[in-house]
Amino acid sequence: MIYRLLRKILFKVDAERIHSIMHTIGAFLSSYQIVWRTAAFFYRRYMPSLRSTVAGITFESPVGLAAGFDKPGELIDMMYGLDFGFTEVGTVTPRPQAGNPQPRLFRLQQDRAILNRMGFNNDGVERFVSALKKRKSPIIVGGNIGKNKDTDVSIAEIDYRACAQAIAPFVDYITINVSSPNTPGLRSLQNATELRRIIVAVMDQVHTSKRRLPVFLKIAPDITDELLRDILHVVNETHCNGLIVSNTTISREGLHTDVADVRALGDGGISGAPVHARAVQLVSRCYRLTNGALPIIGVGGIFTADDAYELICAGASLVQLYTGLIYEGPSVAYRINRGLDRLLRRDGFTSITQAVGSSYKNSVQ
Numbered sequence: 227m228i229y230r231l232l233r234k235i236l237f238k239v240d241a242e243r244i245h246s247i248m249h250t251i252g253a254f255l256s257s258y259q260i261v262w263r264t265a266a267f268f269y270r271r272y273m274p275s276l277r278s279t280v281a282g283i284t285f286e287s288p289v290g291l292a293a294g295f296d297k298p299g300e301l302i303d304m305m306y307g308l309d310f311g312f313t314e315v316g317t318v319t320p321r322p323q324a325g326n327p328q329p330r331l332f333r334l335q336q337d338r339a340i341l342n343r344m345g346f347n348n349d350g351v352e353r354f355v356s357a358l359k360k361r362k363s364p365i366i367v368g369g370n371i372g373k374n375k376d377t378d379v380s381i382a383e384i385d386y387r388a389c390a391q392a393i394a395p396f397v398d399y400i401t402i403n404v405s406s407p408n409t410p411g412l413r414s415l416q417n418a419t420e421l422r423r424i425i426v427a428v429m430d431q432v433h434t435s436k437r438r439l440p441v442f443l444k445i446a447p448d449i450t451d452e453l454l455r456d457i458l459h460v461v462n463e464t465h466c467n468g469l470i471v472s473n474t475t476i477s478r479e480g481l482h483t484d485v486a487d488v489r490a491l492g493d494g495g496i497s498g499a500p501v502h503a504r505a506v507q508l509v510s511r512c513y514r515l516t517n518g519a520l521p522i523i524g525v526g527g528i529f530t531a532d533d534a535y536e537l538i539c540a541g542a543s544l545v546q547l548y549t550g551l552i553y554e555g556p557s558v559a560y561r562i563n564r565g566l567d568r569l570l571r572r573d574g575f576t577s578i579t580q581a582v583g584s585s586y587k588n589s590v591q
């Protein structure tokens with residue numbers, strides 16, 4: 227309610243400007259234990275039904291913050307205070323880069339969506355690691371890695387390996403991001419040959435480090451059935467530990483915002499409500515094609531517990547959100563966690579793991 231009022235004011239300011247102001251405030255608050263511990267005291271409640279072990283990691287809640295919101299890894303402890311079960315920081319690239327020219331972040335309010343073409347703006351992996359070292363809370367942290375814009379796609383694995391090497395001691399899992407639409411050629415890395423090279427390089431790096439971290443692959447929603455089969459084949463072959471489904475979409479189909487207005491904003495990926503149905507469908511396809519054997523993190527258009535539950539029943543063991551935090555405010559994870567607990571009880575489940583893929587299981591019974 228309070229956030230709904232505040233949102234009216236926040237949404238009057240340029241989207242990137244307000245994000246940067248809120249990030250600065252959040253990072254300042256996150257650096258004080260008293261602040262995030264107090265938030266945790268009010269927000270965090272241990273709910274046994276939401277606890278699960280995925281890819282060898284135990285999560286107290288299946289609701290995580292998606293990559294891109296906290297690119298530099300400065301809000302980690304605050305996310306613990308706000309009742310997130312995990313947070314994914316990055317995307318980080320080996321060297322700092324400015325990203326695409328501004329403006330590059332827009333709200334599509336009629337669609338409860340965001341259009342962005344940020345282009346992996348970040349301070350590079352060295353600064354990123356310094357931020358990770360400051361983390362104090364016990365929240366699970368994923369590190370999302372990418373390649374620099376000026377690294378040729380033919381040698382992209384060098385960038386992914388370098389990032390994996392630098393962050394491995396400080397994160398709980400690694401995400402290979404080959405699915406952002408805003409770095410030229412990046413999505414071509416989802417093709418089997420390139421993908422195999424990158425996953426092998428990262429897995430190899432992870433195996434040489436002391437911690438055996440799970441590695442997830444984040445995929446785009448705009449892929450053909452054939453490409454999905456190829457991706458799953460490579461994932462299986464390389465023993466990659468799971469999928470994150472999905473990144474933003476380049477499709478402009480089904481939007482309520484005026485077509486000419488959307489066109490005037492230019493290129494970029496759309497997140498929020500318009501990607502939800504696609505994400506559910508893709509999670510469901512991945513779950514079916516792998517017989518539920520591969521852990522899936524479902525992302526796309528989660529605003530409520532019902533949205534999260536739909537992805538879980540389609541086959542996601544965990545979920546993440548970004549746009550939902552912008553539209554629903556800082557209590558979004560708290561409300562989703564409580565809502566999920568209620569939905570599980572309504573359906574006679576005692577644990578979130580029983581709900582994972584239940585739509586599929588019911589359909590084959």
Ligand SMILES: Cc1cc2nc3c(=O)[nH]c(=O)nc-3n(C[C@H](O)[C@H](O)[C@H](O)COP(=O)(O)O)c2cc1C
Pocket residue numbers: 292293294295297316317331340342344346370403406444472473474496497498499501525526527528546547548549550
């Ligand atoms: C402004 C913005 C920046 C993003 N940056 C990244 C990124 O750096 N790396 C990444 O893997 N995903 C990035 N994403 C995608 C999100 O992690 C998520 O996959 C997508 O937004 C769908 O989830 P949502 O509908 O809950 O926002 C970004 C999304 C937005 C809106």
